[in-house]
Amino acid sequence: MKRVFILGATGYIGSHLAAFLRDDFEVVTLGRKNSDVIFDLESNNFDELVDKINANDTLVFLSAISAPDLCEKNYEYAFDINVRKTILLTSMLLEKKVKVIFSSSDAVFGNAKNICDERDEKRPFGKYGQMKSEVEDYFHDNNNFFVTRFSYVLGKGDKFTLMIDDYYNNGKTLAVFDGFERSVIMINDVLSGIRNIITNWEKINTRVVNFSGNSLVSRQDIVTAIVKEKYHSLSFKFIDAPESFWQGRPKKIHTKSIFLESIINRSLESYLAVCKE
DSSP states (O other): OEEEETTTTTTHHHHHHHHHHTSSSEEEEESSSSEEEOOTSSOOOOOHHHHHOOOOOEEEESSOOHHHHHHHHTTTHHHHIIIIEEEEEEEHHHTTTTTEEEEEEEEGGGGGOOBBBBTTTOOOOOOOOHHHHHHHHTTTTTTTTTEEEEEOOEEETTTHHHHHHHHHHHHOOOEEEETTTEEEEEHHHHHHHHHHHHHTTGGGOSSEEEEEEESEEEHHHHHHHHHHHTEEEEEEEEOOOOOOGGGSSOSEEEOOOOOOHHTTOOEEEEEHHHHHH
């Protein structure tokens, strides 16, 4: 059975991915705790991990400092992990002919006025977007390096829906920042896409895919849909975000993919389905 290593397996995407892939692959989770192999990307010794991974294994690289605020405020720390050590570990793996799926971000397109697909020029926004773009560029001509650019990933149990659950269950008023819009992608589409990339690697004629949904969705849209479907008595209000919130985040990133539906072999799910769960 083909082996798949998941670096960052305790996060939202990683934990769902590990469970999803176990029927089809031998899954090995990597992380600082609660993982099959204990590994810290902040360390300076990657040899022991690399020795465990063989040619033709696949590693899904989800680990990163992903909070835009932290990337802005503690740039050197974030750059060391998101760029220097990510490039070092990835280089060591690619030298062994390991296939690497790298989790990038729609932030590489920045605050673009038009809809961006995989053919469009990148204009990274903020330190986080710049870091992801730099890693993409470093390995852009390596056939064993696959870029998955995640938009906002929505699903049952994600951070935002859990926050809504908490405010509803505790009778608190939820304040929702106005103006935050993304091409929201469902967790089921992310899982199916990664599985099929691993399975059909040589048949896919691109090495960059935008993991983006078909609709531009705001946080207001999500809250409104959840209130309509199940939390009818939730108290909420829309407010302006402080300027510091936008320092490392574009207000709107509208992306689409010309490849994703053919890779998962079905239509993408709507965010409205998740709001009913």
